[in-house]
Amino acid sequence: MSGKKKCTRLSGAxxxxLLDSVDSVLFDCDGVIWRGDQAVPGATQVINLLKEKGKKVFFVTNNSSKTRKMYAEKMSTLGFNVREDEVxxxxxxxAMYLKTVCKLEGKVYLIGSNAMRQELEAVGIQQTGVGPDHICGKQADWANVPLDPEVKAVVVxxxxxxxxxKMNRAFQYLxxxxxxxxxxxxxxxxxLEGGKAVPGTGCLLLAVETAAQRQAQTVGKPNDFMFDCVASKFNVDRDRCLMVGDRLDTDILLGSNCGLKTLLTLTGVSTLADAEAHQKSGCTExxxxVPDYYVESIADLLPALQG
Amino acid sequence: MSGKKKCTRLSGAxxxxLLDSVDSVLFDCDGVIWRGDQAVPGATQVINLLKEKGKKVFFVTNNSSKTRKMYAEKMSTLGFNVREDEVxxxxxxxAMYLKTVCKLEGKVYLIGSNAMRQELEAVGIQQTGVGPDHICGKQADWANVPLDPEVKAVVVxxxxxxxxxKMNRAFQYLxxxxxxxxxxxxxxxxxLEGGKAVPGTGCLLLAVETAAQRQAQTVGKPNDFMFDCVASKFNVDRDRCLMVGDRLDTDILLGSNCGLKTLLTLTGVSTLADAEAHQKSGCTExxxxVPDYYVESIADLLPALQG
Incomplete structure (x- = not known):
């Protein structure tokens, strides 16, 4: 979009x-199509109408606590017409990164959820580590905690x-x-709803990185890999693809990194002031x-879809 | 020591x-006078002889898992002639920082040990948080975890x-x-012994800082407060004071920050190559x-003390 005006309010004609210029639309989930367990008003119609009009629609989320199947079920419950393979x-x-990029041969020491375990096992990767791991013994015992010799990767x-x-066990493997x-x-x-929040994966990952004095490779947004996953499976043309999200540092940056059109929706984390501050900073990074466009809510797309 | 040659091997005359030029000597503990539960050979004689010769000797350690009393007991067991108030x-x-600098009126939410609880209570500060805090409920419950309204400080x-x-509870308070x-x-x-290690407090603190998007004030080395604690209680003349430690980034930097003479001992974490790399870097920070002097072990001080 270089040379074009950015951060434009998307409305009217x-x-x-914009919708005519794209074949595929990628949506972030939390803060975009739902908040907690409630669909954003109008979001189901937007998604379902986009699909009816022949657009390919995909959902890309950094949240690692659900499998694709669990996401598809949640979406169906909320009224979205979504298939598991679109999530x-x-x-x-x-799991795909470890299988296809790392070509991992060995087990994973997993700091993560049962959902992560299921997705790993679905691609044939065994893991150890899910569930509580309480402390016992003394420092010397912690440093000499038994390690599984088949573990060849730590995943957080x-x-x-x-x-x-868990931090100590990851550190000993690393x-x-x-x-x-x-x-x-x-x-x-x-x-979460009502302006509340709880600590995210970044806090856990940084603690392990600090202990190990090593930096992890991350697969989530804004890393290209997340888009590559979609594009390689569904033959997405990035020139005709729109990324819709509520976070500038993950969703919009992923879109920019991959050469997609970008749309910020103000129903989540980032504000218009945040976007304008980035734009005015003069800083290339x-x-x-800075998104190409913004809307108050993705419900703002409805009139054009219904018309 | 500006203008003087630094990182000099301390031997012979x-x-x-050097010992004649100081009245007080501050020792780090782990990696300096002991390693794990074993005294560094010769360390007890060095400490005891320094005291016999009228030097004031103090022990300054970043390890928060023991009270002064517990340290004094460990030292006595290992043969050191040490009083509790020298630790x-x-x-x-x-606890002193919260009491004297912050003048805290209220409780502490403490991520820490029973020893920390005891030191807080000894200066009249109540705490909550010591011991296990397992997860239960769902995300919305975590975000709405009951907070003690009397808590006015988070300590890690x-x-x-x-x-x-615990990270979540600290985040909600912060x-x-x-x-x-x-x-x-x-x-x-x-x-720990044998080149082993376990994650330190810095990993925990960074996780909480990242969640809260706030930076904590730390009291340990290389922060001046640690020396101020000693100096204010024992009237230490910093021009006639030596700091002995095994870590450049905590012990030696504390000494430099406070204008003390500094001695690196090679029985712990940092190496002579580390010190030389800092010296050659040309970087002011x-x-x-860079220590004024280094020894293989503090046992190298023995001949001068016995002579």
């Missing part, structure tokens, strides 16, 4: 013009059972220099976080 | 010359029961902007991590 969460993408996703012992180190994403917060 | 650990210094030290729920945020130290590792 511009909506139809790309980091639990699934992380969201884990409500994250503990000192002292082996040939042990891979992969994280699902770096989001530091999980936003921050320009990637 | 230079040892006596300054971060459990004690953190070493805590083997560190968990997602969303209150008037809630103080204090850490004991930023060491990322606890070195890194010069503070």
């Amino acid at each position: 511009l909506v139809k013009q 790309f969460g980091t639990a699934y993408c992380c 996703g969201f884990d409500e059972y994250f503990s000192y012992m 002292t082996q220099q040939d042990c891979l180190f992969v994280g699902t994403n770096r989001d530091t917060k999980l936003p 921050r320009q990637g976080m | 230079l040892v006596k010359q 300054f650990g971060t459990a004690y210094c953190c 030290g070493f805590d083997e029961y560190f968990s997602y729920m 969303t209150q902007q008037d809630c103080l945020f204090v850490g004991t130290n930023r060491d990322t590792k606890l070195p 890194r010069q503070g991590m």
Whole structure:
């Protein structure tokens, strides 16, 4: 979009013009099509009408706590017409990354959820580590904790059972220099309804990285891999693709990184002021976080779809 | 020591010359006078002879897992002639910091050990949080976890029961902007015998800082407060004071920050090559991590003390 005016309010005739220019639309989920367990008003109609009009629609989320199947079920319950293979969460993408990019031969030490375990097992990767791991013994015991010799990768996703012992176990594996180190994403917060939040995977990942003095490769947005996952499976033309999200540093940056058109929706984390601050900064790196367009809510797309 | 040659091997007549130029000697503990549960050979004689010769000797450690009393007991067992009030650990210094600098009126939410609880209570500060805090419920419950309205500070030290729920609870307190945020130290590792290590307090603190998007004030080395604690109680003349440690980024930097003479001992974490790399870097910030002198072990001080 270089040379074009950015951060434009999307309304009127511009909506139809943009939708006509794309074949595929990628949506982030939380803060875009739903908030917590409630669909954003109008979101179901938008998604279902886009599909009826022949657009390919995909869902890309950094949240690693659900399998594709679990996402598809949640979406159906909320009234979205969605197939499991249209959903790309980091639990699934992380498994694909280990399988197709790393070509991992060995087990994973997993700091993560049961959903991550299921997606790993679905591509034939065994894991150890899911569930509580309480401390016992003394420091010398922690340093000499038994390690599974088949483990060849440490993977960090969201884990409500994250503990000192899990951090220590990951650290002991990562002292082996040939042990891979992969994280699902770096989001530091999980936003909830009413302006509340809880700590996100980024906090867990940084703790492990600091202990190990190594940096993990992350698969989630804004990393290209998330888009590559979709594009390689569904033959998406990036020149005719729109990324819709509520976060500038993940969704919009992913879109920019991959050469997609970008649309910020203001029903989630980032504000218009955030976007304008990036635009005015004059900093090249921050320009990637300026969306081409913004809407108050994706319901703003409805008139053009219904017309 | 500006203008003087730095990083000089301390031996021969230079040892006596240095010892004659100081009245007080501050020792780090782990990697300096002991390793794990074993005294460094010759260390007990060095400490005891320094005291016999009228030197004031103090122990300053970033380890927050023991009270002064527990340190004094460990030292006695190993043969050191040490009083409780000569020991300054971060459990004690953190309590002093909250009491004397912050003038805290209220409770502490403590991510830390029983030793930290005891040192806080000894200065009249109540706490909540010590011990396991397992996860239960769903995300919305975590975000609405009951908070103690009397808590006015979050304190992070070493805590083997560190968990997602503790990080979350600290985060919820820290969303209150008037809630103080204090850490004991930023060491990322606890070195153990045989080249082994376990994750240090720095990993826990960074996880909480990342969640809260706030930076904690730390009291441990290389922060001046640790020396101020000693100096204010024992009237130490910094021109006639030597800091002895095994870490350049904590012990030696504390000494430089406070204008003390500095001695690196090679029985612990940092190497002579590390020190030389700082010296050759030409970087002003890194010069503070170059010691005035180094020894293979503090046992190298023995001949001058016995002579």
